[in-house]
Amino acid sequence: xxxxxxxxxxxxxxxxxxxxxxxxxxxxxxxxxxxxxxxxxxxxxxxxxxxxxxxxxxxxxxxxxxxxxxxxxxxxxxxxxxxxxxxxxxxxxxxxxxxxxxxxxxxxxxxxxxxxxxxxxxxxxxxxxxxxxxxxxxxxxxxxxxxxxxxxxxxxxxxxxxxxxxxxxxxxxxxxxxxxxxxxxxxxxxxxxxxxxxxxxxxxxxxxxxxxxxxxxxxxxxxxxxxxxxxxxxxxxxxxxxxxxxxxxxxxxxxxxxxxxxxxxxxxxxxxxxxxxxxxxxxxxxxxxxxxxxxxxxxxxxxxxxxxxxxxxxxxxxxxxxxxxxxxxxxxxxxxxxxxxxxxxxxxxxxxxxxxxxxxxxxxxxxxxxxxxxxx
Numbered sequence: 001x002x003x004x005x006x007x008x009x010x011x012x013x014x015x016x017x018x019x020x021x022x023x024x025x026x027x028x029x030x031x032x033x034x035x036x037x038x039x040x041x042x043x044x045x046x047x048x049x050x051x052x053x054x055x056x057x058x059x060x061x062x063x064x065x066x067x068x069x070x071x072x073x074x075x076x077x078x079x080x081x082x083x084x085x086x087x088x089x090x091x092x093x094x095x096x097x098x099x100x101x102x103x104x105x106x107x108x109x110x111x112x113x114x115x116x117x118x119x120x121x122x123x124x125x126x127x128x129x130x131x132x133x134x135x136x137x138x139x140x141x142x143x144x145x146x147x148x149x150x151x152x153x154x155x156x157x158x159x160x161x162x163x164x165x166x167x168x169x170x171x172x173x174x175x176x177x178x179x180x181x182x183x184x185x186x187x188x189x190x191x192x193x194x195x196x197x198x199x200x201x202x203x204x205x206x207x208x209x210x211x212x213x214x215x216x217x218x219x220x221x222x223x224x225x226x227x228x229x230x231x232x233x234x235x236x237x238x239x240x241x242x243x244x245x246x247x248x249x250x251x252x253x254x255x256x257x258x259x260x261x262x263x264x265x266x267x268x269x270x271x272x273x274x275x276x277x278x279x280x281x282x283x284x285x286x287x288x289x290x291x292x293x294x295x296x297x298x299x300x301x302x303x304x305x306x307x308x309x310x311x312x313x314x315x316x317x318x319x320x321x322x323x324x325x326x327x328x329x330x331x332x333x334x335x336x337x338x339x340x341x342x343x344x345x346x347x348x349x350x351x352x353x354x355x356x357x358x359x360x361x362x363x364x365x366x367x368x369x370x371x372x373x374x375x376x
Contacts, residue, residue: 011177012177013121014137016076016174017140018140022167024052024106025049027048027152028152029150030152038095048103051107053336055104057331057336058330059111060333061330064196064327065320067112068116068322080109083106083110087106089101090103091161091168115322118134119325127315129260131264139245139252143246145216147246149241151238152238153236153238205331207268207305208305208306208328208329210272210361213338213342213362214276214279217339220344221339221354222291222295225347229286230288240291240295245299251299251303255300259311264307264308266370268309269366272301272362273363275305279298280355280356306332
């Protein structure tokens with residue numbers, strides 16, 4: 001970060017990166033409790049994850065561009081305030097349709113924070129340190145997604161509604177933290193949808209989609225296997241899933257330095273291939289400590305993929321960086337949304353298929369797009 005950026009603003013940038021995935025994944029380990037409270041099945045309760053991710057991913061196709069046009073600081077502040085209101089509605093919801101609607105509004109609000117926060121980091125970070133800064137942001141996103149099941153599971157032991165009270169409180173604080181002064185005008189001039197939909201951006205977006213669907217997005221399926229194969233409770237399932245984010249957080253500095261040294265393209269390729277191995281193993285091994293350890297290792301690979309993809313589109317002085325990274329993040333979270341839908345049927349046929357197929361898919365995609373010449 002540049003030295004002129006206030007510490008509180010820097011902290012808020014990264015805290016915002018944590019909040020989005022945290023709020024999205026907080027329902028992962030409380031699905032049985034949600035279902036019981038609203039009188040629906042666990043499968044129907046799982047729609048609360050999709051209800052958040054679908055509008056989030058869909059709006060991010062253009063939210064970064066619109067947010068830059070309207071003013072990044074204003075857009076982020078309004079989005080956080082909407083987050084507060086929708087989280088309170090989740091707490092007070094007495095019917096499942098109302099709860100789902102509030103979750104959808106949460107996802108829509110988050111679409112106007114994540115890409116603008118990433119563009120803000122790229123704006124105030126020297127190019128030679130961009131990998132490190134994006135690595136820290138990505139690690140906090142991973143930590144947010146994977147600590148959500150733990151904290152959500154703990155809250156569900158008493159009442160799942162407490163988890164959403166916490167989300168509302170954090171959102172209220174971030175609403176008044178602001179963005180760096182340099183973000184107020186700089187991003188407005190080249191903010192067009194066409195500049196955000198360049199071929200290079202779409203290729204990076206596909207890598208983000210497949211990478212997150214087949215790596216981080218496997219947390220939902222792993223939670224199901226943790227209950228089916230090992231009989232774990234909600235809190236225990238959350239603890240196993242947390243390893244992914246914790247290791248991702250601890251590896252932020254070395255991963256970011258590696259990206260600055262070897263380049264974003266190579267980092268994405270290495271992370272995709274290396275992450276496929278533990279994903280395949282967590283779906284086949286029968287020793288719980290090994291499963292938990294391998295899932296934690298997957299966090300490092302996902303860090304390489306997602307930070308590398310962000311660096312591909314945020315590096316340099318390309319037009320409409322907020323819009324470009326918005327498209328990439330949209331496709332990334334589309335991967336998270338479709339992962340349970342795509343791989344759960346395979347798991348029901350044979351549990352190992354639900355993990356081995358995504359491991360093959362992420363490897364093949366990265367090798368085809370990055371294994372030869374550089375992405376144009």
